[in-house]
Amino acid sequence: MNKGLMHSGPSRDALAYVEWLREDENFSDLLVQICPALNGHAFPKLKLRYKPSLVQLEGGISHLPLLDPSMRAIPLAPSEWRNKLEAGKDIDKASNSDLNRDFILLDVRNGYEWDIGHFHGARRPDVDCFRSTSFGLSQREAFASDPLADLDKEKTDILMYCTGGIRCDVYSTILRQRGFHNLYALKGGVSHYLENEGPVEWVGNLFVFDSRLSLPPSAYKPDAVSEARMIGKVSENPFATCYICSSQVRELRHRNCANLDCNLLFLCCADCVKNLRGCCCLNCTTAPQRRPVLPGYQRYKKWHLYRDSEVQSQLTI
Ligand SMILES: [Zn+2]
Ligand SMILES: [Zn+2]
Structure with a gap:
């Protein structure tokens, strides 16, 4: 099922580790993504944890047929994904090729990930967390804010993406159960895309789940960023805004x-x-x-560290 492994180390060691892992037939088709750590180790401590489910979703995920790949979205390689997005912008739909079919682009990440960067033209539900993502799930009257509500479930392509692909596996399985036919997901997620295609069609930075918090596309593929900029394919508009005052400062x-x-x-x-x-x-x-x-x-540490300092400062008042 979903396996998630995250490591940091010198690239030679990392590659040797990947080779060793792939010798095991369970991991032989493992998708490996390598990304530079800008300030030393991204994961300085070794932690081994058993998590019954990597993905948190309202209603749980244990009842979903997640072991059945035919229920999931069809994975599109980064180049296929890019072609599809670029074709979608063509006003001339007369050619009627497969690429030009109508599609809806869904971001199934959390609000704070979206806020710092996302695909151009993507939509996301008006909720804080992926856990309560609701697109396409309403049983009742169609919500105006749900792009899947009034949709032809057999004709429209639904393209979804997340950071590494796992949330799409879960969400596409749910949509498949709800009768949606044409589900596609970005294989390997946004990080894999930025590594291969650079920032084309992407706006802003990518949120990552470690102390680095977010990475610019140039961290994934430095040459592609300047190349894309030269041919005018990078959106320079800062769109990230302060959650409190909505300003767009750097x-x-x-x-x-x-x-x-x-x-x-x-x-x-x-x-x-x-x-x-x-x-x-x-x-x-x-x-x-x-x-x-x-x-x-920095990120916050355990509460007792602050609680104690709070008590001290109160004593000195
Ligand atoms: Zn608060
Ligand atoms: Zn502010």
Whole structure:
């Protein structure tokens, strides 16, 4: 089923490890993605964890036929994906080729991932988390905000993507059960695409689930970025905005709300960090379990570290 392995190390060692893994027939077709770590090890500690499910979804996923590949979306290689997106922009649909069929582009990641970068023309549900993604699932009257609501389930192509492909495996299985026929997913997810095609059709950066938080497309394929820029295929418009004041300043960065009980991951500008002391909203600034504003690109550590310092500062007042 879904296997997720993430490692960091010198590239020679990483490649030797991949070779060793592939000798096992269970891993012989493993899709390997390599991406440079910009500031030393991306995963400095070895952690082995058993997770019954890598993907969290409302209603659980154990009842889904996830072992059946025919239920999932058809994987499109990065080049096929790019062709499809580029063909979709052609106004002249007269050629009626397969590539020119109507499609809907779905982003099935979380809101905070979308906020910093996504495919041009993609849609995502108006929810914070993938867990509550709802496109195509409404049993009742069609929601205006659901692009799959009124759709011809047999004619329209649905293209979906996530960071590495696993969430698409889950979501496409659900849509298949709901009667959608033409489901496609970006093979290997956005990271695999940026490695192969560069930033064509992509706007912004890619959120990653480790201390680096987000990577520019140039981290995946440096030459492709300048090439795409030369032929005008990179959108330079900054579209990422501060979650609080909506400004589009350059130095936006992700942070967790300083209120432990909220912990919302959001994109924030330096002014709002200062004004709200690292919180996501006014309410959170008066919450009981607040942590200090973290400088730079650090992430919060265990609560007791802050709780103790809080107690100390109260004693000195
Ligand atoms: Zn702001
Ligand atoms: Zn908050």
